[in-house]
Amino acid sequence: MNTDSNCKIACQLSLVRSTLPENVTLVAVSKTHPVAALRAAYEAGQRIFGESRPQELAEKANVLPKDIEWHMIGHLQTNKIKLIVPFVALIHSVDSAHLAEAIQREAAKCGRTIDILLEIRVAAEDTKTGWDFTELMQYVRSAPFARMENVRVRGVMGIATHTTDAEAIRRDFTELKRCYDLLRPYFGARFDILSMGMSHDYGYATECGATMVRIGSLIFGERNYTRKED
Numbered sequence: 001m002n003t004d005s006n007c008k009i010a011c012q013l014s015l016v017r018s019t020l021p022e023n024v025t026l027v028a029v030s031k032t033h034p035v036a037a038l039r040a041a042y043e044a045g046q047r048i049f050g051e052s053r054p055q056e057l058a059e060k061a062n063v064l065p066k067d068i069e070w071h072m073i074g075h076l077q078t079n080k081i082k083l084i085v086p087f088v089a090l091i092h093s094v095d096s097a098h099l100a101e102a103i104q105r106e107a108a109k110c111g112r113t114i115d116i117l118l119e120i121r122v123a124a125e126d127t128k129t130g131w132d133f134t135e136l137m138q139y140v141r142s143a144p145f146a147r148m149e150n151v152r153v154r155g156v157m158g159i160a161t162h163t164t165d166a167e168a169i170r171r172d173f174t175e176l177k178r179c180y181d182l183l184r185p186y187f188g189a190r191f192d193i194l195s196m197g198m199s200h201d202y203g204y205a206t207e208c209g210a211t212m213v214r215i216g217s218l219i220f221g222e223r224n225y226t227r228k229e230d
């Protein structure tokens, strides 16, 4: 990676930051991008990075500075949890009881408490992952979270329908905010993260109450998916 592209990342990062309300946390989504790109963002002051593949996340964490907060934002298979559980700061993509309970088991083995978000499905496409909100409420009411001593539920994550229709995007983000407000009483004061909004729609997300946005291509440029899914 040459100086030009480092400069570009720093510029894009400061551009994105300048558009975010003060209380909104930026997760720089660095999946598929090389370590040098993350280093450029780090040197420009970024400390929170989001990755979607456990193996890639672990490899990058291994070679980059230790004060980085690593967020897992992609679909997580239970057999990959142990790759990230020793150091991950937040898992955004918890979309089933099975996964939450598996995180609990691995976290207990490490003697850590892991912060998680509940990923809720609101998008029109049925390819999008996440809890059905009605099922999630049933699970939350059955109180197994209360027994998970090593898992702390910090909030909600979601992805809006991929469309240019602003009304449809706002509808999805408004629904996520509604779910967040309904869940909040069950989890108390540390339940304070509403993670929604990506490069193309984060402006709507912050209007609708996002406290955290996940932005990749706007900072690092387009991704090319040559890397095998792990």
Ligand SMILES: *Cc1c(COP(=O)(O)O)cnc(C)c1O
Pocket: 029, 031, 052, 073, 074, 159, 197, 198, 199, 200, 214, 215, 216, 217, 218
């Ligand atoms: C890749 C990804 C993002 C970032 O997407 P961009 O369009 O590059 O900003 C955000 N959230 C999730 C869950 C992702 O997988």
